[in-house]
Every structure is written in structure tokens, then in C-alpha cells.
Amino acid sequence: MDLTKLEEIQLDCAKRVIKIEVLKEIKTVGGIDVTFESSKENPTKAWACIVIISLDTLKPIYQKIIEDIVDFPYIPTFLAFRELPLMKRVYTEAKSKPDVIFIDGQGISHPRGCGIASHFGVEVGAVTVGVAKKKLLGNYEPPKETRGSYSYLIYNGEVIGVVLRTKDKVKPLFVSIGHKISLEKAIELVLRTSIYRIPEPLRLAHNLLQRLRKQVLGK
DNA sequence: GCGACAG
DNA sequence: ATCTTGTCGC
16 A cells, blocks of 8 residues: 555645534434454454434434445554545435534544544534544643633643543543534534534444444454 | 543 | 452442
């Protein structure tokens, strides 16, 4: 594989990212996650799941899982080339589409401005938010211990996202613009959909996949 | 060269 | 991400 070529794709994708609000009303939020059968084998079986919740109740109103084979390895800053195919397929085949989609990973907080959440948003033409459990790059001050507190993630003197506390005294999340949304709105949505550390759409999608994986592995 | 390094 | 058990704190 030629990583230089893939870097060019990411740079081109970054130019097409829209960093402002385009939605006037948001009623549903979705989350897409991927899990793998094996962490060692390279071509390996994998599953992608989308869960859509109602912003009013925070309860799921739609969910779908697809299965496929993944052969691209995990390489830091190139995550999209491993997980995007599965994510795009589960989204395309879903009979219902959410107003906004949370993606497990970075949005524009990426060395070339195109993490998986932005990449997905641009390719699918959807509104997305990057919700990562760890930082990929940038510097920040620890946010206060109370839920709702946040500090800015800075890279090259620019704000590329926030470090957001979604639960008191629990490790914060790294939230960034994915596509067609403002950072302020992204923060508001992640907070509004978080009961536990991880926002409901992603937490539920992750839980469904973990249960399926254990079932398949016979445990 | 050394440390960092989404999932 | 996955590999893995119990354990401490709210």
C-alpha cells in the first residue's frame, strides 16, 4: 500500500469539510461502531452497527448490524481506510437515517484535518461528530471534574476540538467537528445524549456488537 | 534517536 | 481494537 497516496486523499477530503451549522432542527442522533473477530489475523471478520435514538427519550428507535471481511490493518492516522467501508455499508443499507451521526474516532482533530468522522461525513454527505476516547494529537489542560466542563484541544495554535467531561470524575472524551456542524453544537449534542461516559448511540451500538461477538465466539 | 500514536 | 479478574469507590 502507498500511504503517500492515502495522505493525498485525506488532504483532499479535509478541503471539503464544512465546519458550520447546516441543520435547523435535530430530532434523532445515530452512532456507528465497528468490532473485529480477531485482533491479530489480518483479513478478519468484522461487524458494523448503527443505532439511532430519539433526542427526546434517548431510547433507540432503529438499529442494524452488517457483517463483512476487513483486510486493511490499523495504522495510526489511517483508521478510515480500515473501518470506513463497513461504516458506509451499514449506513447506506439502514432503512432510517438520523439527523446527526456520532462516529467513534476523531473528526478534524487529525494531522491532515480528516479523521474518520470527517471522512465519513464528506463521503456520505452526512452531518457527523467525532467522539474519541483518546487523543490523537494536540495539547490541552485537564477540564474540571464536573460533567459539562471542557477545555480546548489545541494544535498549531488552532482549536481542533474539545476535551469534554460527560460524567463527574470520569475520564473525558475528545469531541471534534466531523462535517456540517459547529463545535458548539457538537458539544451540546454529545452532552445531551450522554447518560454515562459514552453518548447513548455509540454506547448502545458498542454493546450490541460486543454481545454479538461473544455469541459468535461461543462464549 | 526518542516518545506519541483514534480503533 | 483485543487479551483478561478481581477490586475499589460512588
